[in-house]
Amino acid sequence: MISRTATIVTVVPDTLTSSLAAALQAARKTRGLSVSALAERAGVSRAMIAKIERGEAQPTAVLLARLALALGMTLSELVARAEDGAGRLVRAADQPTWTDPASGYRRRTVSPASGRPLELVEIELPAGARVAFAADAYPDVHQQVWVLDGHLRLQEGETVHELHVGDCLQLGPPADRAYGNPTDRTCRYLVALTRR
Structure with missing residues (x-):
């Protein structure tokens, strides 16, 4: 069974933690949503969203995907907004990374900022790690x-x-998905995303 647990932990230094907080808050306000309205849509507490927006807590990948969906975005789009880049070229040294505090899953956005028809994301999944997303995370x-x-x-x-x-692997229609690394060494994979 795929876990749908969405937790947060104390902030771990990360290149995107504060910019994710600002991007989440900006996306919420742009849509005219209160913290309460977003909490209801995402199925999380107002206190949790407030902590994330203040940069006091770092959301897991699962929670961030739920918040993005509640805002009508993908996880990639939300992270791309945090990256603050609009150019066509993103040098390797400038490609932002984000690490899920629960699993150690590390996400690096390879392609320039969102709004383009194609997004490329490199993932590093530590030995023994597993991260699961509900079917509605990428509808x-x-x-x-x-x-x-x-x-x-x-x-x-x-x-x-x-x-x-x-x-x-070309992924099929939306379904609960879990990405796992059953080995004792890091797994690296590239995810290419386009809107259907």
Whole structure:
């Protein structure tokens, strides 16, 4: 069974923590939502959202995806807003990273800021780590996953895909998904996302 737990932990220094807080707050205000309205839409407490927006807590990947969905965005779009870049070229040294405090899942946005038809995201999943997303986390997004290094166990609903270096999987219709690394070394994979 895929876990839908959405927790936060104390802030861990990260290149995107404060900018994610500002991007979340700006997206909420742009949509004319109060903290209470966003909390109701996302199914999380007002106190949790307030802590995240003040930069006092870092959300997990699962919680961030729920907040993004409640704002009518994907996780990638929300993170891209935090990246504050509008150019066509993003140098490797300037590609922002974000680390999920619960799993150690590390996300690096490779492509320039959102608003483009294609987004490229590199993920590093530590040995033994697993991160799960509910089916509604990416409702209108087409995704392909390409394994760059290591072994990725990707569960889509009841189907489990064992992916190795060079394997590329086109994800199916929205389903609960879990990304796991059953090995003792880091797994790296690229996710390409486009709007359906």
